[in-house]
Amino acid sequence: MKPLNPEVGTATAANPPLVATARWALASLSLSMLMPSLDTSIANVGLPTLAVAFSAPFQQVQWIVLAYLLTITALIVSVGRLGDLVGRRRLLLAGIVVFTVASLLCGLAPTLISLIVARALQGLGAAIMLALTIALVGETVPKARTGSAMGLLGTMSAIGTTLGPSLGGLLIAGLGWRSIFLVNLPLGLLNFLLAARYLPVDQPKDQPRRQRFDHAGTLLLALTLAAYALAMTMGRGHFGPLNIALLLVGALGAGLFVLVENKVAAPLMRLAMFRDPAFSASLAMNVLVPTVMMATLVVGPFYLSRALGLSAALVGGVMSIGPLISALSGVLAGRVVDRWGASAVVMAGLGEMALGALALATLPTLFGLAGYIVAIAVLTPGYQLFQAANNTMVMLEVPPDQRGVVSGMLSLSRNLGLISGASVMGAIFAMATATSDITAAHPAAVATGMQLTFAVAAGLIVVAIAIALASRALVRHSGLSAQ
Incomplete structure (x- = not known):
């Protein structure tokens, strides 16, 4: 597959250098x-x-965060498909504008309701950017450099997540809360100028095809995902009648979505894609792996503060180690993928994550804070290896006219893993501590909860390894059958 931008260079050259336009x-x-x-x-x-x-x-203020995350989760696949139809560059430019204007509205919001609405609009812009960024890699860099590009994007994601709390604290202290949203204005303007000037121009499409968009499937999928996300986030891991009702709504919506997608002429999502064992395995692993990573964010602060007795400042410092390692290892992970191949690096990343999860279940009990840091230093690079390799493996094989929707599905599966991990792993941790109030739990109970939670996390990674091996066997078998 050759890049659409002729200035990028030949995709078949071994690790070709990027020219200025591609950079x-x-x-x-x-x-x-x-x-x-x-x-x-x-x-x-x-x-x-x-x-x-x-x-x-x-309970009301938390919707500032929830509105943003729910909008991304509900719409990320749909906007990816829309990009395939109307042009990914064109829609990405629109998404940058939406995100930037919404940031301005957030910064000027006079009421809580108006801020929540503006955050939902910001989530729409974010969904467009997240869905189409990975999709546009294939049109921007040579095929042999895809892994490095994916690693760089993983680094940028980690930097954003890491920088957010510290930058937000500084801005609020110096300029007030409105500045945490207004800071996006110069970034958005710069991004729009770069995208308009350097991203490859969309290839023309025939008019009838441009108009085919699955509105019914889009609505059903958005409602289904919103119901699931709400069920996982409301109640903070304590499931009640409302959570169960939302899960039932999500299950009903999923069933209706499948029925609709099997009947419409131009479905939002081609269900036949899931018959590909490698593709289905990649999505399944992309749910399991972030679930484990979310456990470090949910359980880590309680263990460090309650079991090890660290101050709030020290807890914050230790918790920043993982994202910092992630930011530093992303680009290197991408280069490893380009050198050794995506399939092999997926297994290497999962293996390293399994060791890291087992280390978190054992080393902190034996060596305290030092054991915790060592375990995080093993787990986090494994995550970056997996992400860079898995994204590369999927996006290299997807047809050009499906890149947007598949990229959206990759981002969605990761997001679902993070949402599910916050709820499920938090519930496992609470259950293991055998207390209704974790903030008042005995240090020994918190340590026990830490051990059990990451033993389960290690089990989830073993399941991911089994999925990867099974998909390889199925692909190999189908290849032999075809011969």
Whole structure:
């Protein structure tokens, strides 16, 4: 598959250098990954300040975060498919504009309701950027450099997530809460200029094809995903009647979605794609792996503060080690993928993650803080190896006219893993501590909860390894059968 931009160079050359046009295009894609990631975390640190500013309880203020995440989850596949139909560059430019204008509206919001609505609009722009950024890699860099590009995008995502809390705290202290949203204005303007100048121009499509968009499937999928995400986030891991009702709505919506997709002429999602064992395995693993990573964010702070007795400042410092390692290892992970091949690196990444999860279940008990840091230093690079390799493996094989929707599905599966991990792994941790209030749990109970949670996490990675091996066997068998 040759890149659409003739200035990029030949895709078949061994690890070809990037020319200036491709570098600037990749800079735009990096910003398109950084901005949504930054706003995923930067608003969290402002919730206490916003609760005071709007005289609102936490249950209402938390919708500033939820509105953003729910919109991304509900729409990311649909906007990816829309990009395939109307042009990925064109839609990405629109997404950058939507995100930037919504950031301005957030910064000027006079009421809590208007801020929540503006955050939902910002989530729409973020969904477009996240869905199309990975899809545009194939049109921006040579095929032999895809792994490096995926690793860079992984680094930018980690930098955004890491930078959010610290940058948000500084901005709120110096300029007030509105500045955490207004900071996106110069970034958005720069990103728009880079994308408009350097991203490859969309190839023309015939008019009838441009108009085919599965509205019914889009609505059903959005409602299904929103119901599932709400069920996983409301109640903070404590399932009640509302959570169960939302899961039932999600299950019903999923069934209706499958029926609709099997009947419409131009489905939002070609269900036949899931018959490909390699593709289905990649999505399944892309749910399991982020579930494990979310466990470090859910369980880590409680273990460090309750079991090890660290101060809030030290907890924050230790918790930043993982994202920092992730940011530093992303580009290197991508280069490893280009050198050794995506399939082999997927297995290597999963193996390293299994060791890291087992280390988190054992080393902190034996060596305290040092054991925790060593375990995180093993787990996190494994995650970056897996992400870079898995994204590369999927996107190299997808047909050009399906890149947007498949990229959206990759981002969605990761997001579902993070949402599910926060709920499920948090519930396992609470159950293992055998207490209704984790903040008051005995240090020994918290340590036990840590051990059991990451033993389960290691089991999930073993399941992911089994899925990878099974898909390889199926692909090999189908190849032999074809011969």
